[in-house]
Amino acid sequence: MLKMMLLMLFMMFAMTTLKADDQRAVRSLELTINGPVDKVFQLFTPDGETAWIPYWKWTPIYPAGKETVRDMVFRTEEDTLWTLAVYEPSQRSVYVHTSPDLLARIEVECSAIDASHTRMKITWVLTAITPHGQQVIAHHETEEGLAKKKENWKKWLDEYCVKAGWSK
Numbered sequence: 001m002l003k004m005m006l007l008m009l010f011m012m013f014a015m016t017t018l019k020a021d022d023q024r025a026v027r028s029l030e031l032t033i034n035g036p037v038d039k040v041f042q043l044f045t046p047d048g049e050t051a052w053i054p055y056w057k058w059t060p061i062y063p064a065g066k067e068t069v070r071d072m073v074f075r076t077e078e079d080t081l082w083t084l085a086v087y088e089p090s091q092r093s094v095y096v097h098t099s100p101d102l103l104a105r106i107e108v109e110c111s112a113i114d115a116s117h118t119r120m121k122i123t124w125v126l127t128a129i130t131p132h133g134q135q136v137i138a139h140h141e142t143e144e145g146l147a148k149k150k151e152n153w154k155k156w157l158d159e160y161c162v163k164a165g166w167s168k
Contacts, residue, residue, distance in 0.1 A: 025137045028123040029150045032113065033157050034167030040118040041090045041110045043157070046074050046082070052160040053153075058082075101133035102126055116166070 033040045042048045045068040049056040060066060061073040061081075070087040079099050086094035086107075095106045105125040113119050126141055128134040161167045 022134050022138070023128045025126045025141055026123065027126070027141060027143070027146050028121060029146055029153075031120045031122075031150065031154055031157065033118045033120055034116065034161045035118055035164070036115060036166070037110050037112040037118045038090045039164070039166065040120065041093075041108075042068075043160070044093065044108045044110075044120070044122075046072075052156045054156070098129075101128065101130045102136060103129060 033043075043052060046058045046060070047066045047068065050058070057076065059075045061075060063069065063072060068084065068087065070084055072084045074082050076082065076097070077099070080097055081099075082095055082097040084093060085096050086092060091110055093108045095104075095108075097104050097106070104127070107121075107123045109121045109123075111119045124141070126137050128137055158167070
């Protein structure tokens with residue numbers, strides 16, 4: 001009973017200490033990638049990201065294989081679950097993931113610049129569920145952090161595109 005009361009008090013405290021402006025962050029980045037849109041789009045699927053993000057690891061839940069399908073469910077950490085809410089190959093995907101502290105919506109949009117170049121826009125909508133989630137947004141999901149992510153992603157994607165033979 002005491003544990004339940006403490007949990008309820010904590011939840012009430014968490015809800016009252018998160019201000020709307022501190023609770024939500026929207027971040028976007030755009031990249032031009034040296035590759036055809038149909039191939040580049042596949043690099044932004046759960047299995048595709050293993051080809052170019054050194055630390056990306058995922059575990060499929062449904063379906064059990066590595067096929068990318070709408071409404072698939074997978075895990076990236078013990079307590080982080082994802083689903084693919086929208087899947088329009090070569091154009092747009094919308095992922096939703098949740099952990100104990102954050103809920104995130106990630107939209108990936110692709111468009112062909114020409115036959116050999118793709119414009120990508122990735123938008124994150126992050127919502128803190130707990131005070132710790134608010135700290136994550138404030139300290140790790142900053143504009144500076146996004147600039148570093150863009151720099152790393154551009155480097156890794158360019159290296160992959162050369163390796164794949166899409167660019168020289």
